[in-house]
Amino acid sequence: MRSRTKHRLTRLEIVKLAANQFGDNTTVGVIKELKGGMFNSAYLLELPGLKQEVVLKVSVHPDASLLAYEKNLMRTEVEVYQHIASTTSIPIPDIMGYDFTRRLIPSDYFFMSALKGQTMHSLRKKLNTALLDKIKVELGGYISQLHQIQGSYFGYFSEDDKLQFRTWKEAYWHMMQMILQDGKRLNVKLPYNRIETIIKQKEHLLEAIKVPSLVSFDLWPGNIFVIEDNDDYKIEAIIDFERSFWGDPYADFPPAFMLFKDVRNEKQFWHAYSRSFNKALEITREDYLRMQLYKLYIFLIMSIETYRYGKVYGKLQYIYSRSTVMKCLSELEVYD
Incomplete structure (x- = not known):
């Protein structure tokens, strides 16, 4: 690329x-x-x-x-x-x-x-529904393990104690401020005032997160290698954790939009994910709204990072990402 x-x-x-x-x-x-x-x-x-x-x-x-x-x-x-x-x-x-x-x-x-297999993304035309479901079940177990790794602070990895936040709400606000300032610096057209207003209206939802969990924030088929195993496929490795942070584990689901559109509809994945927590996990209305805040964040990043890509690819990503940002804002505004 x-x-x-x-x-x-x-x-x-x-x-x-x-x-x-x-x-x-x-x-x-x-x-x-x-x-x-x-x-x-x-x-x-x-x-x-x-x-x-x-x-x-x-x-x-x-x-x-x-x-x-x-x-x-x-x-x-x-x-x-x-x-x-x-x-x-x-x-x-x-x-x-x-x-x-x-x-x-x-x-x-x-x-x-070096890995021997191929990414799920490169095999997307070859993996049928049954194979995809099997891989997702395996993935659910691995992601639950990832989310049970706990940190001592919220936010991006840093040795600077000023960037090691006591609460998830503080960390999320700081993360949002960084990307919004980048957007303004790069003259990316976005409704900045509206974004900040909606975040302030909904940031109380983040107070439910008390323990910093390890979040990949880059779960997409290109980072999941699978390898053929007797006419079947299994996960060989998960890679690229450079954008990880300590936060709400549910923040990992919105960036995985190329794996599943809505994690609430992935029953097999969710069962495998929940199993290692030794309790049935449910996504509440408040959980869903928090995930909309994380979806807003990832698509803001995708809208703003386009300055470094080629003209055609960058324009296409900006159009798609900005459209998703606007949909997130509209959905968050609906709920009091």
């Missing part, structure tokens, strides 16, 4: 990073740039000496124009992988090493094991 944020490396730079990680005698064979991502750059490396392929993921260049919440996202991603690996059975790639010193290149980077 064409994006202004990608920091593309030369072969010489990639070889240098591989030698730093795996030893000076490391031989690098074929290097293939992976095209799927929209933010960082990634490369598939053939390492004959290790008898395996690895993926090198490189963060944006420090001079890139970013949204306020997008600082140091790769450090968040590695930390989330570490949380998942130490406390859950969620399948993820193995993190083989990382370097955040920016000594060799002016970006963060890490190496991880």
